[in-house]
Amino acid sequence: MRAGQSPRGSELRRMEGSRFNxxxxxxxxxxxxxxxxxxxxxxxxxxxxxxxKWSFDxxxxxxxxxxxxxxxxxxxxxxxxxxxxxxxxxVGLFFAWLIGRSDIPLxxxxxxxxxxxxxxxxxxxxxxxxxxLAPRSGYINKMFMALTGGRTPLFNINTLAGIVFVELCYYxxxxxxxxxxxxxxxxxxxxxxxxxxxxxxxxxIRRITMPLVxxxxxxxxxxxxxxxxxxxxxxxxxxxxxxxxxLPTKIYxxxxxxxxxxxxxxxxASLSILLVAVVVLALALQRRVLxxxxxxxxxxxxxxxxxxxxxxxxxxxxxxCFVFLAITVILPLFTxxxxxxxxxxxxxxxxxxxxxxxxxYVLFESRMARDSIRNSFFLSITSAVITMLVGTxxxxxxxxxxxxxxxxxxxxxxxxxxxPGIVLAxxxxxxxxxxxxxxxxxxxxxxxxxxxxxxxxxxxKSASASLEQVHDSLEEASRTCGASHFESLLDVTxxxxxxxxxxxxxxxxxxxxxxxxxxxxxxxxFTRTMGVAIYSINEEGYTVQACAxxxxxxxIIVLGELxxxxxxxxxxxx
Amino acid sequence: xxxVKLDRITVQYGEKTAIGDFSLHVRDGECLTLLGPSPxxxxxxxxxxxxxxxxAGGEVTIGSRVVASKDRRIFIPPEKRNVGVVFQDYAVxxxxxxxxxxxxxxxxxxxxKKEAKEQVDDVLKQVRMxxxxxxxxxxxxxxxxxxxxxxxxxxxxxxxVLLDEPLTNLDANLREEMRFEIKRLQNETGITVIYVTHxxxxxxxxxxxxxxxxxxxxxxxxxxxxxxxxxxxxSFVYRFLGLSNFIPVAIVDGEMYVRNGSESIPxxxxxxxxxxxxxxxxxxxxxxxxxxREVADAGVEARTGAGAGAGAGGALKGLVTRVIYLGNIYxxxxxxxxxxxxxxxxxFEAFRHGVLREGEVCALSIDNIRYYDDMEEVS
Numbered sequence: 001m002r003a004g005q006s007p008r009g010s011e012l013r014r015m016e017g018s019r020f021n022x023x024x025x026x027x028x029x030x031x032x033x034x035x036x037x038x039x040x041x042x043x044x045x046x047x048x049x050x051x052x053k054w055s056f057d058x059x060x061x062x063x064x065x066x067x068x069x070x071x072x073x074x075x076x077x078x079x080x081x082x083x084x085x086x087x088x089x090x091v092g093l094f095f096a097w098l099i100g101r102s103d104i105p106l107x108x109x110x111x112x113x114x115x116x117x118x119x120x121x122x123x124x125x126x127x128x129x130x131x132x133l134a135p136r137s138g139y140i141n142k143m144f145m146a147l148t149g150g151r152t153p154l155f156n157i158n159t160l161a162g163i164v165f166v167e168l169c170y171y172x173x174x175x176x177x178x179x180x181x182x183x184x185x186x187x188x189x190x191x192x193x194x195x196x197x198x199x200x201x202x203x204x205i206r207r208i209t210m211p212l213v214x215x216x217x218x219x220x221x222x223x224x225x226x227x228x229x230x231x232x233x234x235x236x237x238x239x240x241x242x243x244x245x246x247l248p249t250k251i252y253x254x255x256x257x258x259x260x261x262x263x264x265x266x267x268x269a270s271l272s273i274l275l276v277a278v279v280v281l282a283l284a285l286q287r288r289v290l291x292x293x294x295x296x297x298x299x300x301x302x303x304x305x306x307x308x309x310x311x312x313x314x315x316x317x318x319x320x321c322f323v324f325l326a327i328t329v330i331l332p333l334f335t336x337x338x339x340x341x342x343x344x345x346x347x348x349x350x351x352x353x354x355x356x357x358x359x360x361y362v363l364f365e366s367r368m369a370r371d372s373i374r375n376s377f378f379l380s381i382t383s384a385v386i387t388m389l390v391g392t393x394x395x396x397x398x399x400x401x402x403x404x405x406x407x408x409x410x411x412x413x414x415x416x417x418x419x420p421g422i423v424l425a426x427x428x429x430x431x432x433x434x435x436x437x438x439x440x441x442x443x444x445x446x447x448x449x450x451x452x453x454x455x456x457x458x459x460x461k462s463a464s465a466s467l468e469q470v471h472d473s474l475e476e477a478s479r480t481c482g483a484s485h486f487e488s489l490l491d492v493t494x495x496x497x498x499x500x501x502x503x504x505x506x507x508x509x510x511x512x513x514x515x516x517x518x519x520x521x522x523x524x525x526f527t528r529t530m531g532v533a534i535y536s537i538n539e540e541g542y543t544v545q546a547c548a549x550x551x552x553x554x555x556i557i558v559l560g561e562l563x564x565x566x567x568x569x570x571x572x573x574x
Numbered sequence: 575x576x577x578v579k580l581d582r583i584t585v586q587y588g589e590k591t592a593i594g595d596f597s598l599h600v601r602d603g604e605c606l607t608l609l610g611p612s613p614x615x616x617x618x619x620x621x622x623x624x625x626x627x628x629x630a631g632g633e634v635t636i637g638s639r640v641v642a643s644k645d646r647r648i649f650i651p652p653e654k655r656n657v658g659v660v661f662q663d664y665a666v667x668x669x670x671x672x673x674x675x676x677x678x679x680x681x682x683x684x685x686x687k688k689e690a691k692e693q694v695d696d697v698l699k700q701v702r703m704x705x706x707x708x709x710x711x712x713x714x715x716x717x718x719x720x721x722x723x724x725x726x727x728x729x730x731x732x733x734x735v736l737l738d739e740p741l742t743n744l745d746a747n748l749r750e751e752m753r754f755e756i757k758r759l760q761n762e763t764g765i766t767v768i769y770v771t772h773x774x775x776x777x778x779x780x781x782x783x784x785x786x787x788x789x790x791x792x793x794x795x796x797x798x799x800x801x802x803x804x805x806x807x808x809s810f811v812y813r814f815l816g817l818s819n820f821i822p823v824a825i826v827d828g829e830m831y832v833r834n835g836s837e838s839i840p841x842x843x844x845x846x847x848x849x850x851x852x853x854x855x856x857x858x859x860x861x862x863x864x865x866x867r868e869v870a871d872a873g874v875e876a877r878t879g880a881g882a883g884a885g886a887g888g889a890l891k892g893l894v895t896r897v898i899y900l901g902n903i904y905x906x907x908x909x910x911x912x913x914x915x916x917x918x919x920x921x922f923e924a925f926r927h928g929v930l931r932e933g934e935v936c937a938l939s940i941d942n943i944r945y946y947d948d949m950e951e952v953s
Contacts, residue, residue: 476626477665477723479652481730482682487653491678495669 022485023401030394031405034412037453041427042419045269048430064270073250074274076160077229080246083164084171084228089221091168092175095321100183101209103307104317111180117328118173119561121514123233123531124550126166127538128332130238131339131547133157137346139335158242166234169328171227175220182216183209201308222286229279230420232517233531237538247275248422248517255426255521265429272423283418336554340547358548369549371526372533375444376553379519379529380512383451384505390452391459392467392501396493398460399467400475417457421517424454428522442524450518455508462507466500467493499567506564513557576637576733576766577602578623583632584644585618592618593791595632605760605767607777609814610787611953616770617662618791620736623768624659625652636734653682658727658735662742664719666711672698672722673707679730693729700759701725717748721755728759734766741776753779774815778803786811788950809946812857819863819915820855820949827851832890834911842890846945855946860918862941865894865906865930889937894930904929908938 049061064070099110117125132140133155141153156162186209194208195201232248239249251268258264310317339345341354362369394413398406416424428450433441440446470493478488516531523532530553538546578600585593593615600606608616621627623634625641633643636657641650658679667675673694680690698704701721711719720740727735737756741749757780760767771777777784778799785796788810795807806812809820822833823841830845831838833853841856866889892908892915899905904924906917915938930936 471663471665473661473663473665474667476624476652477659477661477667477726478678479626480624480655480657480659481679481726482653482656483678484651484653487682492667496667 022489023397023403026393026397027401027403027405027409030390030397030409031412033390034394034409034456037449037456038412038415040431041424041453042415044430044435045272045423045427048266049270049273060266061270061273064267065274069245070247070250070271070274073245073247073271074278076235076244077246077248077275077278080160080164080167080235081225081228084167085221085225087164088168088172088224089175089217091324092172092220093179093217095172095324096176096179096183098317098321100180101308102310102317104310104314104321106318110321113325113329114176115173116325117170118177119510119557120170120329120332121233121516121531121550121553121557122167122170122231123237123516123535124336124514124554125170125332126163126234126237127534127546127550128335129157129162129166131335131345131543132331133162139349158238158244160244163235163238163244166238167228167231169332171224174223174227175217178216178220178223179213182213186212218286222282225282225286226279226418229282230275230422232420232422232520233535237535247271247278248420251275251422251426252521265426269426269430272420272426275420276418276423279418279420333554336547337551339544340551342544342547345543358544359552361545362549362552366545368528369533369537369545372528372530372549373552375447375527376513376515376530379444379447379451379515380509383448383455383512384508386448387452387455387459387508388463388501388504391456391504392463392497394456395460395463395467396489399464400472400493413460414457416453416455421454421515422521425450425518425521428453428518442527444524444527447519447522447527447529450522451512451515454515454518455512458507458511459504462500462504463497466497466504469500470496503564503568506560506567510557510560510564513560514553577635578734578766578768579633579635580619580623581633581635583619583622583634583642584630585615585622585627586630591630592627593622596791596793597632598785598793598796600766600768601783603764603766604782605757605769605780607769607771607781607784608787609771609774609777609784611789611814612772614787614789615791616772616787617738620659620738620768620770623655623734624657624736625650625655626659656731656733658730660720660723660727660735660737660740662739664716664723664740666714666719666722666726668711670711671707672703672709672711672714675711675722676725676729679726694725697725697728700728700762701755716744717752720744720752724756724759728763728765732763732765734768737767737769739771739773741771742773749776756780778815786814806944808950809855809857809948810950810952812944812946813950813952817860817916817918819858819860820946821858821910821913821915822853823856823945824853825849825851832911832913834913837911839890839911843940843943849945855949856940857944857946858940858942860905860916863915863917864939864941865908865917865919865936866939867928867930867934867936889939891935891937894932894934894936897930897932906930908936910938 050056050058052060095114098104099107099114104110130138132138133153135141135153135156135158138153138157141155144154145151157166190212191204191208194204199207230248231246232252235244235246236249236252239245240253245253251271254271255264255268258267338349340358341356342349343353343355343357347353363373364370391413394409397403398409398413419427428446429441432446432449433439440449474492474496475488478492479485483491514531515529516535519529519532520535523529528536530549534546534549534553537549578598580596580598582595582597583593584591584595596615596619598606598619608619610616618627622629622642623636628649629642629644631644633645634641636655639650640646640648641655642648667678670678676694676698677690680693685693695704695707698707701724703718703721703725706714706718706722711722714722723740724737727737741752744752753776756767756769759765760780767780769777769780781799783796783798784802786794786802788794795802795811802811803815806815812818813820821841824831824833825845826838828845828851830841830843832841843856890910892910894906895909895914896907897904898907899921900918902921904919904921906919908915908917917938924930
């Protein structure tokens with residue numbers, strides 16, 4: 001029988017010979033893309049800091065480390081992050097518990113209102129707070145001084161405390177979202193059985209509820225810590241004028257002051273390594289904390305929890321919520337739009353002083369502002385599409401093909417997530433300004449590359465989540481139905497994860513629209529993004545125009561966010 | 575239609591060997607069941623045949639074609655093996671209608687549209703899903719999805735269909751209905767079916783032959799269902815095929831006794847030929863034991879010391895310790911010496927002769943006893 005098979009022999013050999021199948025092809029492409037976008041910039045930073053003209057040179061790094069200015073910046077960074085994280089965790093936890101486990105009214109509304117600060121670009125918030133609480137010119141301080149007749153302002157926002165306050169306003173949702181989710185998924189019978197066993201309300205909260213949400217708190221707190229460690233916008237807007245620097249703003253300043261000279265970039269790169277070291281330390285801490293407590297009693301299904309009656313506290317607590325929201329959301333929003341409509345900064349906010357000219361200016365007259373909107377759209381859409389596709393491909397390799405080296409891919413993909421935007425920007429400059437025969441500096445492509453690297457982790461995470469929902473047997477079924485690996489991917493897997501990919505697109509598009517940090521180091525004369533344009537118009541003192549453009553940015557982000565909600569709701573409805 | 579030959583195949587997942595040196599010959603047009611406890615590598619065997627698992631050794635032949643061979647470096651990908659598979663979780667594509675699901679294999683084989691449509695209508699009628707062609711999978715029950723998966727597998731291959739525990743997730747009634755359905759379809763189409771399950775009831779109904787596998791992945795016995803039931807080669811197969819009692823007995827000087835500490839209870843059955851002195855087990859099915867009431871004085875004897883012994887009629891005596899009503903049957907637990915014996919009696923039979931009560935002494939008469947040296951764990 002086997003002899004009669006010889007005509008088939010060639011066919012078999014061809015099949016056996018085609019070692020390069022779809023899976024391996026995807027693996028190779030994924031690895032190459034990650035190396036180019038992620039590994040190269042990081043490697044270039046390390047190389048340029050420790051090597052000078054091909055020989056090891058430790059002196060630059062040492063001198064940067066001993067410079068008291070830099071140490072002060074590092075100390076500021078640590079202080080700010082510490083306070084933002086601690087306070088943010090307390091605030092987030094408090095509101096999550098209030099909305100998740102008490103009988104406070106208007107829960108649905110509250111839940112969506114408390115997530116708004118999360119969408120608000122922090123640097124625009126910082127601008128608003130600067131307008132309100134700058135020591136001499138801030139509206140609130142002026143009112144306060146007029147009332148008291150004194151010359152001391154109510155509060156100076158251009159201080160460490162001010163920076164902590166503003167970051168806190170926009171970072172507490174990390175803990176809020178994580179803890180609300182955990183509380184929602186927690187099996188309420190766990191709490192009920194404690195009550196039945198004779199524990200009182202406080203004991204249940206202390207001994208049952210809290211320990212169960214500890215992992216969620218830790219995860220949220222670490223997100224705050226890492227974000228505030230690498231945060232640029234708020235300290236840049238509020239700290240520069242008062243000489244307060246953090247590591248990210250110091251890196252920017254070093255490079256900016258050297259106006260792009262190689263020496264300045266090298267100095268910035270040295271500080272970048274310091275910053276990354278701090279972040280990595282924080283991440284290591286997170287791993288320890290998260291490993292310490294993992295309980296499996298949090299289920300995926302949401303159930304009706306036992307609610308704690310606030311009784312007489314209901315009205316005061318509701319007031320606390322509304323005052324908090326008014327301060328964090330409504331006041332800054334009102335300020336940005338209010339000032340955006342003013343004829344000039346500093347005049348009282350009266351209808352007589354209002355005008356549409358600023359909006360007309362940024363939308364139609366200013367070439368720079370118009371360019372920035374166009375650039376932001378181009379960059380956000382392009383980077384979101386590319387990152388989503390590539391991220392899905394890499395996630396597919398990791399989740400479904402599971403090659404031997406998948407751990408490496410995973411780490412490479414998540415790496416940019418822990419690399420502060422400013423550091424990534426430095427790495428991208430070092431890599432793409434001619435080091436490899438390709439100079440993209442001052443073009444929009446260098447920003448695009450940075451965005452892709454920066455948001456890869458987002459898209460990998462969301463694509464992995466939706467791919468894990470697609471059971472392996474679905475693709476195996478199509479293989480046995482005569483479809484090749486590639487056809488199975490096209491006919492079965494892709495259609496099934498398409499909704500997840502659409503959501504993934506928005507998860508990149510939205511943060512990219514309000515991106516400031518990376519673009520600020522990478523922009524050229526014609527490649528400003530909206531964030532950069534708002535920042536530089538504001539720095540040049542054209543406050544009202546900056547506010548108008550910020551208003552436009554907020555409107556675009558809110559519309560995008562609504563669209564995302566619509567898209568994901570439709571998916572859940574199916 | 576095609577035969578499937580597995581020649582000393584080995585499959586490894588990482589360092590772990592799921593199946594080692596496994597050989598099996600499935601005849602053309604038969605329904606063969608791989609029956610074994612989970613995990614015993616039976617699914618791995620299916621995956622090796624379908625091309626979803628790579629061989630670390632051996633050779634797989636479907637029909638006259640070697641589809642995988644380690645030594646000859648042949649590996650035909652699953653899409654070119656012409657094998658239909660029904661997965662345990664059905665794997666019906668949730669984004670396609672029933673019709674599109676079943677049409678897919680034909681589309682991939684580039685069958686002309688009209689012909690393909692006819693074939694799909696045909697097979698949907700065969701699995702009694704003709705009225706559901708336009709439905710989406712989430713509108714179907716588990717059993718209906720399973721039938722769609724079956725239809726798709728039948729369309730995918732006219733030669734070999736592999737089924738991986740497709741009935742496990744269904745409720746009892748549906749399971750019963752579907753196992754006849756599968757048998758009927760196999761009879762009608764004459765396709766070669768390889769069926770994987772850990773449920774002996776299904777295996778006995780649908781198979782032409784059953785291969786009983788143990789936890790190490792080797793075949794203990796291969797044969798027709800009747801043959802397996804009538805003549806299980808070892809205690810593993812015996813226990814796996816149904817409820818069983820293993821009464822510890824021993825032959826001492828040519829006489830058989832129930833092992834019971836220091837006292838010995840005569841086991842009133844002929845000593846099997848060719849067995850010397852020593853301990854072993856007498857295996858029997860709960861349904862093959864009949865219980866009858868004993869006279870009062872025998873009961874006294876049962877309670878005092880010996881517990882039970884050979885009565886006047888030579889029957890084994892025991893004490894009823896539990897009576898459980900299971901609907902169509904009564905289940906008794908009967909203590910004989912140290913051993914507890916499970917007995918099942920048809921309910922109507924029990925009603926006619928009078929149901930025994932807990933604490934009563936009874937005589938046991940056992941049919942179809944088989945003797946084994948050991949009592950292997952099956953799970």
